[in-house]
Amino acid sequence: MSTFDVHRYRAEFPNLKINVHGKPLVYLDNAATTLKPRCMIDAVNAYYVTGVSNVHRGVHFLSEQATAAFEYSRQVVRQFVHARRVEEIIFTKGATEALNLLAQSYGRHFLKKGDEIIISYMEHHSNIVPWQMLCQQIGCVLKIIPMNDQGELIFDEYLKLLSEKTKIVSIVWVSNSLGTVNPVKALIDAAHQKRAIAIIDASQAVTHTAINVQELDCDFLVFSGHKVLGPTGVGVLYGKEKLLEAMPPYQGGGDMIKSVTFSGTTYNALPYKFEAGTPPIAEVIGLRSALEFLQTISWENMKAYKEDLLEYGTKKLLSIEGVRIIGTAKDKTSILSFVVEGIHPHDLGTLVDQEGVAIRTGHHCTQPVMEFFKIPATARASMALYNTKEELDTLVKAINKAKEVFNA
Amino acid sequence: MRDELYQQTILEHNRNPRNFKKLEGATHVSEGYNPLCGDHLWVYVKVDANGIIEEAAFEGSGCAISKASASMMTAALKGKSVDEAKVLFNEFHQLVIGELKPDEQPNHLGKLTVFSGIWQYPARVKCASLSWHTMHGALEKAKTISTE
Numbered sequence: 001m002s003t004f005d006v007h008r009y010r011a012e013f014p015n016l017k018i019n020v021h022g023k024p025l026v027y028l029d030n031a032a033t034t035l036k037p038r039c040m041i042d043a044v045n046a047y048y049v050t051g052v053s054n055v056h057r058g059v060h061f062l063s064e065q066a067t068a069a070f071e072y073s074r075q076v077v078r079q080f081v082h083a084r085r086v087e088e089i090i091f092t093k094g095a096t097e098a099l100n101l102l103a104q105s106y107g108r109h110f111l112k113k114g115d116e117i118i119i120s121y122m123e124h125h126s127n128i129v130p131w132q133m134l135c136q137q138i139g140c141v142l143k144i145i146p147m148n149d150q151g152e153l154i155f156d157e158y159l160k161l162l163s164e165k166t167k168i169v170s171i172v173w174v175s176n177s178l179g180t181v182n183p184v185k186a187l188i189d190a191a192h193q194k195r196a197i198a199i200i201d202a203s204q205a206v207t208h209t210a211i212n213v214q215e216l217d218c219d220f221l222v223f224s225g226h227k228v229l230g231p232t233g234v235g236v237l238y239g240k241e242k243l244l245e246a247m248p249p250y251q252g253g254g255d256m257i258k259s260v261t262f263s264g265t266t267y268n269a270l271p272y273k274f275e276a277g278t279p280p281i282a283e284v285i286g287l288r289s290a291l292e293f294l295q296t297i298s299w300e301n302m303k304a305y306k307e308d309l310l311e312y313g314t315k316k317l318l319s320i321e322g323v324r325i326i327g328t329a330k331d332k333t334s335i336l337s338f339v340v341e342g343i344h345p346h347d348l349g350t351l352v353d354q355e356g357v358a359i360r361t362g363h364h365c366t367q368p369v370m371e372f373f374k375i376p377a378t379a380r381a382s383m384a385l386y387n388t389k390e391e392l393d394t395l396v397k398a399i400n401k402a403k404e405v406f407n408a
Numbered sequence: 409m410r411d412e413l414y415q416q417t418i419l420e421h422n423r424n425p426r427n428f429k430k431l432e433g434a435t436h437v438s439e440g441y442n443p444l445c446g447d448h449l450w451v452y453v454k455v456d457a458n459g460i461i462e463e464a465a466f467e468g469s470g471c472a473i474s475k476a477s478a479s480m481m482t483a484a485l486k487g488k489s490v491d492e493a494k495v496l497f498n499e500f501h502q503l504v505i506g507e508l509k510p511d512e513q514p515n516h517l518g519k520l521t522v523f524s525g526i527w528q529y530p531a532r533v534k535c536a537s538l539s540w541h542t543m544h545g546a547l548e549k550a551k552t553i554s555t556e
Contacts, residue, residue: 021410344471346445350413350532362445376446376469405414406472407423 004305009297010386012037023356026391031176031204031335031382032360033226036290043289044231047282055281056255056272070281073288074271080291081221081238082212087270088244091279094235095203096126098222099170101237101250101274102199103130106220107168109248113139116165118196120145120153120182121372122175125365127201131170140167147372151178151327159190166196174204177364177380178327179310179335181208188218197243203227207384208306208333210299213238225283230290234283237274244270251276302385306334309383313392320399322408326378334383337364340399342408345377351402352379357395411525413532414472418522421476426483431465436549440468440542442534447474451542453485453493461485461493464543471535473526478539480520490547492516497544504536 010016015035018025027035047069053062055070071086078086092098107117117131121144135142143166145158162169169191173184188198197219202211206228213221220243225234239247249256249267253276258266267273313336317323322341340348349361360380363370370376381395402408431452441448449468456462464482481500485493499515502508506527510517523536 346447346471346532346535347414347473350529367446370446376448406419 003298004301006305006386006388010388012039012293013386014038014041016386020356020358021354026355026357026394028381028383028387028391028395029358029360030207030384030387031227031364031380033232034207034229034384035386036231036286037229037293039293040229040231040286040289044282044286047285054278066281069285069288070279073284076288076291077236080211080295081236082214083238084214085241088238088241090237090239090244090271090274091284092222092235092237092274093233093280094226095201095222095224096235098220098235098237099126099199099201100130102170102220102222103134105247105250105274106197106243107131107134107140108138109246111138111140111167114165115140115167116143116161116163117141117168117170118143118145118158118161118166118191119170120172121147122151122153122178122180122366122369123170123172124176124201124203125367127170127172128368131168141165144368145171147180150329151175151180151369152329152331153180153182153187155183155186158187162190162194162196164194166191166194168199169196170199170201172201172204174202174208174333174335175327175366175369176204176335177337177366177369177378178329179332179337179382180327180329181205181331181333183331184218185216188216192217204333204335207294209303219243225287225290228287228290229294230287231280231283234280234287236287241270244274249273249276253277255279297385306383306385309387309389309392310334310336312389313381313383313395316392316396317399320396320403322403323399326373326375334387336381336383337378338380339375339378340403340408343402343406345379347406348379348399348402351405352395352398355394355398355401357391357398359395410528413525413529415522417480417519418472418476421479422472425466425475425479427463427465428467428479429465430467431463434465436546438542438546440538440545442470442474442538445471445535447471447535447538449474449478449539449542451478451482451539451546453543453546455490459490461488461490466539466542470538473532473535474538477523477536480522481539481543484518484520485543493547494544496520497540500540501537504533 013035053066055067074089077089143161191198199220200218202223206223221238226232256276326337345361362377434452435455436453447470452465454463464485466478510521
């Protein structure tokens, strides 16, 4: 692991220096949101201190500067996901909004009664509910790819669900509650064989692996900025240009129009057609900085480092009596969902918090997954590039302490 | 420093919850659910002809705080009138949000004051109050109570 200097990276995350209840923070809730590197915070700060302006609508110096910074960020995102054209990058307020946009703009326009949409058992609620709403609106049908006890999608069952009726396949790349990495390329190719479009929710994948939308050949891909070291309130929708062109706008307002009269409105070109109103300018600029920071690190080294953390954490957790890990897929990211016999996840969360350890407890917005494993909730430790084995040791000690309190 | 949340009384009621059963002959039943954490329980109350609570019980699943709270609630309700139960509901509610200081203000809470520190754990207040809201809903005849 000599190629990955974790302490060098840790130094870039000021939030790591705080104490919680008098103990050094151990932040293991990265699947909910990641901590932020100093360069990202500085970029947002600089916009607010010396660069405030609206974009795309002023001739003054600050407005031109903000517009240039905003549009340069789009270039950086294009390059980050390897999109063909910058017009294919739409800024949203998050992955959730991007998925709602797709359901309402693409889905409502191109689907009709009886058409089918396929999602998987392990989707985040944000990739379930927008499709359920669409089904209620137009009478299309939602189909669910089942999973096995390890928390892996059953590919043969997916192939059986696909038919001429399938119009959309919308799948999570990496499960936020199980850590499973889904075989997205194969899922996309199979969807295309039936002429369905493929949408990828890359919210957890963005910190796991390099993204190349052209190689994947996905039709759309979404992620949130705050899960990739960026600010909250900004997300990305990538879409193939010809599909985005054919879609009607999602929201109306300023910036998305070419001209407005009371007899009618003509819409702006891509990507602005989908960016009604003042966009999250500071957040877009911050996202750029976060992605640039991430790109200074070798994916290969980071992946190897996090795999090592996952292996270590898994071994350590399983050494505690009564711990059961939920989600044991062969291909997995550094997300450890688990339950401890005799302690409800919520109690565990509060007790390890006393030791300064931040984990997530609950259903992680994936209630069907909880129901599948017949548990109300899990505790989840999710690791980022700045976490260490020592921090996992602290987690294990905190769990053992909780067990003492509960005599579990 | 926050008050210790997991006091012995709470841990003990979690391990051995009282009145943890479906109550046959209940006159009031309600279901409570906290979608945030998945706590899910049913509260049963049996009120006699004079408006006195003969028995209260609960079943379901949840964290130690919600379980202990439900257990202690059912024990506290026995023998109280419906009106007294509603007073207790209000006092308990005030207690868990930190508005009622049991040492300073008169109240009927008794052992229930073990939850007096929970306002310092805002994310856990709903765990303690779920069974109480559900009981209140049962007495008011609402069907499903959500603390969300």
